[in-house]
Amino acid sequence: xxxxxxxxxxxxxxxxxxxxxxxxxxxxxxxxxxxxxxxxxxxxxxxxxxxxxxxxxxxxxxxxxxxxxxxxxxxxxxxxxxxxxxxxxxxxxxxxxxxxxxxxxxxxxxxxxxxxxxxxxxxxxxx
Amino acid sequence: xxxxxxxxxxxxxxxxxxxxxxxxxxxxxxxxxxxxxxxxxxxxxxxxxxxxxxxxxxxxxxxxxxxxxxxxxxxxxxxxxxxxxxxxxxxxxxxxxxxxxxxxxxxxxxxxxxxxxxxxxxxxxxxxxxxxxxxxxxxxxxxxxxxxxxxxxxxxxx
Numbered sequence: 001x002x003x004x005x006x007x008x009x010x011x012x013x014x015x016x017x018x019x020x021x022x023x024x025x026x027x028x029x030x031x032x033x034x035x036x037x038x039x040x041x042x043x044x045x046x047x048x049x050x051x052x053x054x055x056x057x058x059x060x061x062x063x064x065x066x067x068x069x070x071x072x073x074x075x076x077x078x079x080x081x082x083x084x085x086x087x088x089x090x091x092x093x094x095x096x097x098x099x100x101x102x103x104x105x106x107x108x109x110x111x112x113x114x115x116x117x118x119x120x121x122x123x124x125x126x127x
Numbered sequence: 128x129x130x131x132x133x134x135x136x137x138x139x140x141x142x143x144x145x146x147x148x149x150x151x152x153x154x155x156x157x158x159x160x161x162x163x164x165x166x167x168x169x170x171x172x173x174x175x176x177x178x179x180x181x182x183x184x185x186x187x188x189x190x191x192x193x194x195x196x197x198x199x200x201x202x203x204x205x206x207x208x209x210x211x212x213x214x215x216x217x218x219x220x221x222x223x224x225x226x227x228x229x230x231x232x233x234x235x236x237x238x239x240x241x242x243x244x245x246x247x248x249x250x251x252x253x254x255x256x257x258x259x260x261x262x263x264x265x266x267x268x269x270x271x272x273x274x275x276x277x278x279x280x281x282x283x284x285x
Binding site for chain 1: 201217
């Protein structure tokens, strides 16, 4: 069970994506390995508002979302907690977006479609 | 409208069909249909803006849409109007067009194309019109049935 830490507790993941199907697929990829999707948000604003109430080891963050995009949300969350690990998980991943993500302190960029084993490895790398 | 506009979308579609959905892709046929085409019943539309403006259509039968949604979620559906079938179509359109736009943006720095949220239409006798835009279609024959890709583009300043 790759989602279980050495202290026996589960790695907590927050999933931020405006696509309910995408959030469902992330959950299906992670939960069989023991990860817990502790929170879900449908846009960046929801994620920023929810963030202080949860404790996530890693956040998967889409970029293009209504109300507030993932890059802005990541900046806001990093302001609250600079150590928060964030993986940008988006269908868009051109050089400009990757550079923007890096300048905001986003820890990793992974373009959809994701594969469950690779997503898991990328989360584990940040732990 | 040239093949250079549609090629990244075809490449992205074939990759997603094979790698994400595990479909066998048998062949692709270019179709010239002017500014409109008749939908097979389930159509996903994603717009893009920036240095180019346009639309990407992904069109298929309801049965194909149901099969693709089942592959994505691992669940069974009986109707193409099921919310998860519609959402799966939207996500598929978003991923295919996102990958294609990424490719275009990296090839033509400064274009800065961005996507609009997808729309999904499901029903009989739908006609799709690309008003004021030239379009090109490729019909891809897959193991889940034929899937049409239609791209309409207007080049602005680069």
